[in-house]
Amino acid sequence: MKSYLILNVALVFVFSFFQWLIIRNRKNRPFIRQKHVDYLTNYAGISLASVLGYLLWGGNETPFRSGDALINILQSVFFISIIIGVIFIIFLAVNNNSNIGSDERTELIDTKTARNMLLATNVALFVFLVGSNNMTLSRSDLIIILACGLFTGVGSWLFYYFRKP
């Protein structure tokens, strides 16, 4: 299953290479607006989604606890969110008639989203460590902590996207 994570890293690099190619060759074409994108936030989100996906489906050798109904719900919600997110990004990329333009505030949206994700992750870590006696985080704890950050990120991004800061 380590190969899954290594494959993820490779995919990130390939994705970056194609982004660079698109920027290089499509500078004057508004097909995919790449100018005002905060790439560091994108990489943070991709690595977070990779880790969360691995925790949710990857490690079969570590079973979930018996009462982890929340984790089972998260498995479904995460999968559906990924599909909806990909469709939404493709729609934004190919839709030239969008009324919402891309400017410096678009980059700020990504940066503020990352900040909110960090706050949510740290608050979730705080809550779990207050409730933990042995100061360790199990697989289920990690999933909930990272999911807090990821869902905050998705919510923030949508919020800021439709109400520009």
Next chain:
Amino acid sequence: MKYYLLLMMAIVLVLSILVLMIKRRNRITTRSLSTKYTDFISVTAMVVGGIVLMDSLFGGITPLQADDSLTKILQIMVPVMLILFLVFYTYLAVSKNSNITNDERTEFSFTKSARNALLATNIAFFCFLVGSNTLSLARSTIIIILACGYFVFLGSAVFYYYWKV
């Protein structure tokens, strides 16, 4: 030890309220102490992260692993770095001869520092999960992951302060 955590949170909240009250009364005349261009969400994220890191470093009843030399180094480094940063920040606050003024870019520097901290934390999560067989994180691992984010935040804040975004 949980009381210690709650006490620290209470102190931070009281200090924040005091700062806001003093600012409202216009008692702070130094421009560097102005809270107008401070990104409070980023600061709150790092305060919460710092409390979790401190609790992991000093507050746990679970002993550190025998070969945790890195964690022991961090037990010395984190307080030293924090004190140095506070001394530096206090110097900036009381120094009237600073050539660097506060404007909107100061707020962006906080936001971008939080973004960089998130990226570092997520990459550290990623790296540790690649090396983990049980998909759980021990106390020492949590310390290293949080310290990565914390050092990146402090470094980014200083970097962006002198090289405004």
